[in-house]
């Protein structure tokens with residue numbers, strides 16, 4: 006059972022659901038406070054959850070990237086540890102420079118809150134061991150700033166290296182190339198706007214989040230075998 010740290014920032018609101026979903030899928034989830042300087046012993050995976058860290062002031066994720074725990078998360082990622090950023094967590098990872106691109110306000114200038122379909126666009130990351138290209142996952146989104154952008158040269162390089170992990174099957178927020186999730190070059194950091202932690206229980210709706218969280222848990226299990 007790999008140990009996965011779930012970070013709470015002031016204003017996070019999906020940390021509890023992330024813990025529940027990971028435990029339902031067989032991981033040991035441990036809550037970590039943003040002001041902690043270190044990750045718990047035996048941490049084999051990290052989740053930066055969704056929410057409104059620091060009230061979304063300045064720009065979503067722009068203040069959270071300076072939280073003390075982010076030095077430990079950055080070091081963990083640099084050692085190859087799997088890090089998953091969900092929605093506000095994705096925004097924080099982009100602001101921290103751990104993921105490419107930026108998340109801008111939705112093109113429609115409205116908060117979007119509904120189920121969307123994403124298709125697997127790459128299996129190059131450590132999260133994708135159980136994924137197949139083209140597989141469709143239904144997962145909810147709820148965000149005001151999910152409009153991912155990078156310049157033309159950068160996007161071509163990302164596509165060529167298989168860093169575009171997930172793509173919406175329709176335009177949801179103006180995101181370039183309908184990109185819903187990207188990874189870093191090494192493939193051990195994944196950020197996505199949809200919320201897999203809200204899509205794991207068939208009693209509550211679609212279960213497209215299972216493949217994403219199982220990808221993290223499998224990567225964390227491998228990382229735990231070779232401590233990072």
Ligand SMILES: NC(=O)CC[C@H](N)C(=O)O
Pocket residue numbers: 054055056057058061065091092093094147148149150151
């Ligand atoms: N659910 C979330 O994580 C929302 C992220 C951010 N507060 C936004 O509105 O874009």
